Amino acid sequence: MRIYLDLCCFNRPYDDQTQTRIRLETEAKIVLQQKVRAGECDLVWSSVLDFENAKSPFAEHREAISAWRKLAAHFILMDDDVLGLAHGLLAGGIGEYDALHVASAIKAGAVVFVTTDDRLLSKLRGRHEIRAMPPGDALAFLEKWYEN
Template identity: 30%
Template sequence: MKIYLDTSALNRIFDDRSQVRIALEAIAVQSILLLIQEGTVELIASDALAYEISRNPYPQNKMTAFRILQLANSYQAFTTETLHRGQELEIGDNIGKLDALHLACAESQQVDFFITCDDRIIKRYKGIMRLCNPVDFILLMTQSGDTI
């Protein structure tokens, strides 16, 4: 099973966990990272992720996020097709430019789940992938009988 963790999901582990939702999502992302390390799921990375992580102003968080990207089984570079698809998503689904590029890269790699903490992306995306937040992904994996 291929998954794509967007930057909002990757960065969730660094967030202040004083709010219940953020704490749950952080724990879920940590669980997903364990699934990646075990080989239960395959992480897909992209130029969009590398670019956004490179802009992180916190050196320790940036270094950790880049280490996570090294666990990826596949990497999607920007291509003419992904850039064009990103523009389509930006205009058609009213999604921000960088978020649209994440989605285009993930679509190009035919991921099974695009995991994000951004509710707007989940609500607006009308494409072919299944989108969910990290907690929902862990619950789906548990309910479907997949290994956790």
């Protein structure tokens, strides 16, 4: 199964871990990454992740996140297909970077788009092109996927 983690998901470990929700999402994200390393799911990476991550003012965060690019099974360049998909998402009220991330995931055939952005999750609810989930739900979905 292909999964796409957006940048807010990759950055979750750098958020305030004293908040229970953030800590649980961080733990679930780490387990998802362990499953990528174990070959239990395929990570999708995109040029959008590269571009957005490069803008981070924190070199240590940038480097740690960029290291996951090497473990990705699929790499999606921003091209006319991605831009076309993103344009449709923008029309639905999704922000520019978010639309590009989602479009990249759709183009790659990702089954799950993982994000910690509640607003984005709300806007993607009910879409048929991809399942958008927070890390904990994505982990439960992945584990159920392999049970069946």
